[in-house]
Amino acid sequence: MSKPVKGTERSAARRAPVVVVAGGGTAGHIEPALALADAVMRLRPDAKVVALGTERGLENKLVPARGYPLELIPPVPLPRKPTPELVRLPLKVRDSVRKTREVLERVGADVVVGFGGYVALPAYLAARGRVPIVVHEANKSAGLANKVGARFARRVAVAVPGTPLPKAEVVGIPLRRSITSLDRAALRAEAREHFGLDPDAPTLLVFGGSQGAQSINAAVSGAAKDLADAGVGVLHAHGPKNTLVVQEFPGKPAYVPVPYLERMDLAYAAADVAICRSGAMTVAEVTSVGLPAVFVPLPIGNGEQASNGRPAVDAGAALMVEDADLSPAKVAELVVPLVTDADRVAKMSAAAVGMGHREADETLARIVLEAAGA
Incomplete structure (x- = not known):
């Protein structure tokens, strides 16, 4: 004092x-x-x-x-x-x-x-x-x-x-101002080059918070072939304590696993859609930058993650999947059609505008x- x-x-x-x-x-x-x-x-x-x-x-x-x-x-x-x-x-x-x-x-x-x-x-x-x-x-x-x-x-x-x-x-x-002032379209080419992603393919960003999320890791990596066949590139932050081995598909957009994302601004700029947890910080950031999301709330605690994500879902800016329902088949059924539908992605992005502070x-x-x- x-x-x-x-x-x-x-x-x-x-x-x-x-x-x-x-x-x-x-x-x-x-x-x-x-x-x-x-x-x-x-x-x-x-x-x-x-x-x-x-x-x-x-x-x-x-x-x-x-x-x-x-x-x-x-x-x-x-x-x-x-x-x-x-x-x-x-x-x-x-x-x-x-x-x-x-x-x-x-x-x-x-x-x-x-x-x-x-x-x-x-x-x-x-x-x-x-x-x-x-x-x-x-x-x-x-x-x-x-x-x-x-x-x-x-x-x-x-x-x-x-x-x-x-x-x-x-x-x-x-x-961070690097998030609230982010121009995703202007940074897209630089961001995809930074991560080694396909410059033109629809791209899915996958992350589970700073430590990663095992259920998200397993579901999305298990759908790697479905994503590749649909022409979807993937940037997947699996967590520094986790490992992720994903089969490569020559001639298809890259699936890029990384332990941790130091540059979330570039990650958001590179992506068309995110699949992630719905912690308060994550929800605030993805809605602020206008990135459509598929939220998978953490299934423990007092249900705050589901509450965090609900306003974005209600506004049409996000979808929500329960952790217990997440699987490679669910990713193929729900996420792949979303990422590859440019009109739907644009509408969800517009719905996020004005949600945050x-x-x-x-x-x-x-x-x-x-x-x-x-």
């Missing part, structure tokens, strides 16, 4: 606010936090943004690559059922909160912005009564950490209407800076 300052010192502090973002664990938490960080720096180039994370999270790769300092704290995983870990939880929470509070004091935090997950809960508890808190919830069904944080937050921002948090303000999900990053950044007194 910043020490009280007076006169010119206080003015200097306000000219250079310190924003701490807590959104570690998965890309769905980290990417909105980084999009917010970028927006804060655009609005206040003199600001300092510090990210909180854990030693095992994906933030260890993503945060430094975007140029922001990362402070590691002990995670606080919350067991869903009674386990021996539940007995040890109070001690873990106390230790994590103490270490998080030390970080906030050392960096001179003026505001803490949480995006949910293991990192957010200790950040909220450490900041409570000391540093203003802003909560951002991406899903319609809020997670436990954000339910706790919202109780004593200065401002609560949500992605969609109807999110049951107190004082909720609908702002959308902060997205393209300025969510700067809207949230202004809320954060105001909470910081900057």
Whole structure:
């Protein structure tokens, strides 16, 4: 926590606010936090943004690559059922909160912005009564950490209407400017060359979040012959811990497997249709760029992924398949006819226009800076 300052010192502090973002664990938490960080720096180039994370999270790769300092704290995983870990939880929470509070004091935090997950809960508890808190919830069904944080937050921002948090303000999900400003048509040739895809074939983008999705991997790779016979090229991100072996079909458009997509903007530009999970971040991005999608909601949790994707389905911008129903035969029956129907793809793309909040990053950044007194 910043020490009280007076006169010119206080003015200097306000000219250079310190924003701490807590959104570690998965890309769905980290990417909105980084999009917010970028927006804060655009609005206040003199600001300092510090990210909180854990030693095992994906933030260890993503945060430094975007140029922001990362402070590691002990995670606080919350067991869903009674386990021996539940007995040890109070001690873990106390230790994590103490270490998080030390970080906030050392960096001179003026505001803490949480995006949910293991990192957010200790950040909220450490900041409570000391540093203003802003909560951002991406899903319609809020997670436990954000339910706790919202109780004593200065401002609560949500992605969609109807999110049951107190004082909720609908702002959308902060997205990278490389996504919200993406001209898919202008980048298509470059994107397909970048990935080694056929420059002219209808192209399917396949991904399952930052870690991949085994059911999607198996279903789409199992339909490789159907896709090849239909003249469809494929860019398939299978996840860094998974492997994918796909038969090659000479003379047909390439099926390109990759562990992870560093350039999602180019991946979106290369594609005509995506088949993917329907995490809040994914839904926001594909609708923002106007990419028709076949959503396969993650079959665990409280059903938030199905809820995330439903508005796009209702708008005619996406289809939805239950994970249990996904198979190579379903891909051949549903996805192949879609990817190869240019008129239908164009109509679905147009239906996505206007669904998102393209300025969510700067809207949230202004809320954060105001909470910081900057």
